[in-house]
Amino acid sequence: xxxxxxxxxxxxxARESKVDTGRRxxxxxxxxxxxxxxxxxxxxxxRYVIPPPVSESSNLSVVAAKVGELKxxxxxxxxxxxxxxxxxxxxxxxYRAFTAVCxxxxxxxxxxxxxHEVWCPCHNGxxxxxxxxxxxxPPRPLAQYQVHIQGxxxxxxxxx
Amino acid sequence: xxxLKRRTLDWLNERMxxxxxxxxxxxKRVPIHRHTVWYYxxxxxxxxFIIQVLTGILLLMYYRPTxxxxxxxVQFIMTQVQFGWLIRSxxxxxxxxxxxxxxxxxxxxxxxxxYRKPRELTWVSGMLLFFxxxxxxxxxxxxPWNTLAFFATKVGTDMAGFTPxxxxxxxxxxxxxxxVTGATLTRFFGFHVAVLPGIATLLLAFHLLLVQKLGxxxxxxVEKEIEDGHLPERSMPFFPNxxxxxxxxxxxxxxxxxxxxxxxxxxxxxxxxxFGSAPxxxxxxxxxxxxxxxxxxxxxKVSFIDGELLGLMLFGFAGAVWVIVPFLDYKAxxxxxxxxxxxxxxxxxxxxxxxxxxxxx
Numbered sequence: 001x002x003x004x005x006x007x008x009x010x011x012x013x014a015r016e017s018k019v020d021t022g023r024r025x026x027x028x029x030x031x032x033x034x035x036x037x038x039x040x041x042x043x044x045x046x047r048y049v050i051p052p053p054v055s056e057s058s059n060l061s062v063v064a065a066k067v068g069e070l071k072x073x074x075x076x077x078x079x080x081x082x083x084x085x086x087x088x089x090x091x092x093x094x095y096r097a098f099t100a101v102c103x104x105x106x107x108x109x110x111x112x113x114x115x116h117e118v119w120c121p122c123h124n125g126x127x128x129x130x131x132x133x134x135x136x137x138p139p140r141p142l143a144q145y146q147v148h149i150q151g152x153x154x155x156x157x158x159x160x
Numbered sequence: 161x162x163x164l165k166r167r168t169l170d171w172l173n174e175r176m177x178x179x180x181x182x183x184x185x186x187x188k189r190v191p192i193h194r195h196t197v198w199y200y201x202x203x204x205x206x207x208x209f210i211i212q213v214l215t216g217i218l219l220l221m222y223y224r225p226t227x228x229x230x231x232x233x234v235q236f237i238m239t240q241v242q243f244g245w246l247i248r249s250x251x252x253x254x255x256x257x258x259x260x261x262x263x264x265x266x267x268x269x270x271x272x273x274x275y276r277k278p279r280e281l282t283w284v285s286g287m288l289l290f291f292x293x294x295x296x297x298x299x300x301x302x303x304p305w306n307t308l309a310f311f312a313t314k315v316g317t318d319m320a321g322f323t324p325x326x327x328x329x330x331x332x333x334x335x336x337x338x339x340v341t342g343a344t345l346t347r348f349f350g351f352h353v354a355v356l357p358g359i360a361t362l363l364l365a366f367h368l369l370l371v372q373k374l375g376x377x378x379x380x381x382v383e384k385e386i387e388d389g390h391l392p393e394r395s396m397p398f399f400p401n402x403x404x405x406x407x408x409x410x411x412x413x414x415x416x417x418x419x420x421x422x423x424x425x426x427x428x429x430x431x432x433x434x435f436g437s438a439p440x441x442x443x444x445x446x447x448x449x450x451x452x453x454x455x456x457x458x459x460x461k462v463s464f465i466d467g468e469l470l471g472l473m474l475f476g477f478a479g480a481v482w483v484i485v486p487f488l489d490y491k492a493x494x495x496x497x498x499x500x501x502x503x504x505x506x507x508x509x510x511x512x513x514x515x516x517x518x519x520x521x
Contacts, residue, residue, distance in 0.1 A: 037411070044243035048218055052240045 054082065061157040064097065067149060075111030075118075080156065084108050085145065087156060090129055091116060095149075097156040098131045098142040109142070118142065188375050188398040193382045193391070198268035199402075200409050202371070205265050207410040208258035209364070211417070212296075215251040216353065223303070225349035227342030230305035231431040238428055249421035255297060257417065259447050262293050270485070270505045274377035277493030280486035282374065285367040287483045292360045297445060299352040305345060310432035311442050313348070314340045322469045341434065372398075380495055443519065450515035451475055482508075 064078045064087040075088040077100050084100040088111050098118070100108045107122035117134070118127040125136035132141045146157045172178045190199060222241055224233040237244035266286065269275060275283035302313045317334045321327040336343035376398075378386070385391040396402055444452050454475075458467035481488070489501045 037414075044246055045214075045218060047242040048244060048247055049221065050242065051222075052242065 059157075059159060061155050063153045064147075064156045065154045067152050067154060069154075070095075073113050073116070075113075077108060077110070078156075080145075080158070085156060086111065086118065087147070087154065088118070088129065095147040095154060096129060096131075097145040097147045098127075099145070100142075102138055103133065103140040103142065104136075104138040184372065185399040186397060188372055189395040190376050190398050190402040191378050191382075192394040192396060193378070195272060195379055195382065198272060199376055200406060201261055201265035201268060203406040204409055204413060205258055205261045206364075206368075207406075207413060208254050208261060209360075211254045211414075212251065212258065213357070215247050215254065218247050219251060220353065223349075225303070225346050227305065227345055227432075230303060230345055231428075234304045234428055238425075245425050246421055249424075249426045250417055252426035253420045253424075254417055255300065256446075257413070259293060259297055262290055263447070266290055267505065267509055271502065272377065272379040273489070273492045273498075273501075274379075275486040275489070276377065276380075277486070277490070279370070279374055279377055282367060282370040283486050284483060285363050285370065289360065289363050289367060291479075292356055292363065294447065296352065296356050296360070297447065299348040299356065301445060302345060302348045303352065304428060305432050306429035307432050307436070307439055308429055308442060310340060310434065311438045312444050313344065316444070316448075317344075319468070319472060322466075322472050339434075380492065380497055383495065446516065446520075449519040450512045453515040453519040456519075478508075 060081050062078065062080050062085075064080075064085070065076055070076060070087070070089040072089055072093050073091040075086055077084050077086050079085075080099070086098055086100040086109060088096045088098075090096065098109075102109050102120040102122065102125055104120065104123055104125050107120050109118050109120045109125075109127065111117075112119045115126075116129065118129070118131070119125070120127075120136070120138065123137045125138040126134050127138065127142050128134050130141070131144050133139065143158075146159070148155045148157060169178070190196070219237065222233055222237050222244070224230060234248065237248050239245075241247075269283065269286070298313075298316060302309045317331055317340065320334060321331040323330055332338060334344070334347070335341070336347045382391065386393050443449065451471075455468055455471045458471045460467050462470050485501065486493075489498050492498045492501065
């Protein structure tokens with residue numbers, strides 16, 4: 001657009017071929033100034049739109065349930081930091097905890113008591129009780145967390 | 161390059177008749193005389209309004225309009241978000257500058273009698289925009305949910321309760337209940353980001369269309385001098401000559417805004433506690449000070465009528481007169497010099513300045 005400004009004056013069409021270096025210099029300075037100004041608004045705006053990281057400590061421990069809350073062969077989804085996690089009590093009474101975020105597309109998984117497996121309803125993904133992806137589209141196993149029983153509380157812990 | 165530009169313009173013209181738009185823009189000329197400087201203030205107000213829209217949209221991305229989250233979300237913007245302090249400070253500074261510029265624009269139009277026939281509707285739409293701008297200021301002030309904002313809103317909405325007959329209803333409508341609570345905050349947020357921008361956009365489009373269509377008004381004094389041949393009639397095209405000068409002014413304003421925001425970031429204050437007592441020395445924003453000070457001077461009873469009610473009725477009446485001034489000062493439309501209205505304007509301007517100063521010092 002800046003290169004066009006010479007033709008802005010219709011009565012000086014004859015002079016157009018002979019470019020005035022003075023005017024060219026002014027156009028360069030103005031153009032650079034305008035570009036710099038626009039960049040100086042866009043840069044803060046772009047940085048502003050990127051959200052700051054939510055500080056979440058890498059060590060996390062959450063009371064997922066109370067002792068006796070879960071029957072054998074049952075499970076519960078609970079809030080673990082900013083994500084859901086699942087606490088499973090197996091048929092023989094052991095506790096297991098995994099992230100409840102399916103490794104395929106991020107749906108929240110659930111426990112299938114009839115199959116003794118973890119199931120993602122979105123695309124029929126299956127994980128076994130070790131969190132391994134056994135069938136369907138999930139590409140990776142579910143991350144496993146440690147389960148501790150402290151008095152009445154069942155505490156789920158993730159270490160860094 | 162030139163060929164590409166020509167072809168693009170032709171392509172657009174075939175589809176939307178842009179030659180007509182260009183013609184419409186070119187037809188306006190801006191008169192050149194000793195008062196030309198006042199023609200820049202409307203465009204300046206428009207520029208600051210655009211800044212408000214852009215920074216407002218950015219603030220929306222992190223702001224949460226609830227009593228439990230509003231203060232924290234503004235704090236988050238000010239301390240955690242990259243350049244958040246800058247965006248919020250520019251929004252606050254630009255709001256105050258815009259109100260100042262709008263006051264200047266209004267008074268300069270008044271004294272130049274630019275509201276004369278055929279520009280009565282331009283004035284009326286401008287006055288409505290002026291009230292909308294004040295409403296933007298009042299509703300936006302609450303949103304950070306700090307102590308000052310909380311009590312300013314309590315007092316401000318309380319005053320609306322003095323409206324005869326409908327007072328109680330208006331207060332409930334504004335507050336979303338009988339007290340200032342989180343419901344009020346959410347409501348004010350709705351006014352500030354949806355209702356007012358909608359109305360403002362329509363009014364602004366109407367106002368600008370009229371300005372463009374009717375062209376700039378020449379003050380009666382200058383008009384007479386030109387008629388008598390004491391002054392040559394000079395003007396420049398609005399597009400692009402005047403607009404380029406406008407843009408230079410906007411560029412300067414942008415520099416001032418950036419400097420103010422960087423050197424004096426807008427304070428956040430202390431989170432509102434609806435059950436705490438009001439802090440000492442509390443008073444409204446500067447553009448409401450003259451009303452606040454007037455109400456302070458009025459005795460609690462003037463014969464049988466409440467002092468507050470009398471004051472608010474007087475301001476309501478004065479505001480209404482101000483809106484319809486083009487119809488009262490119709491003689492100016494015939495080029496007659498109407499000194500009474502100039503005097504009235506001087507009185508109002510003087511009153512606002514003196515009372516505001518008394519409130520500050």
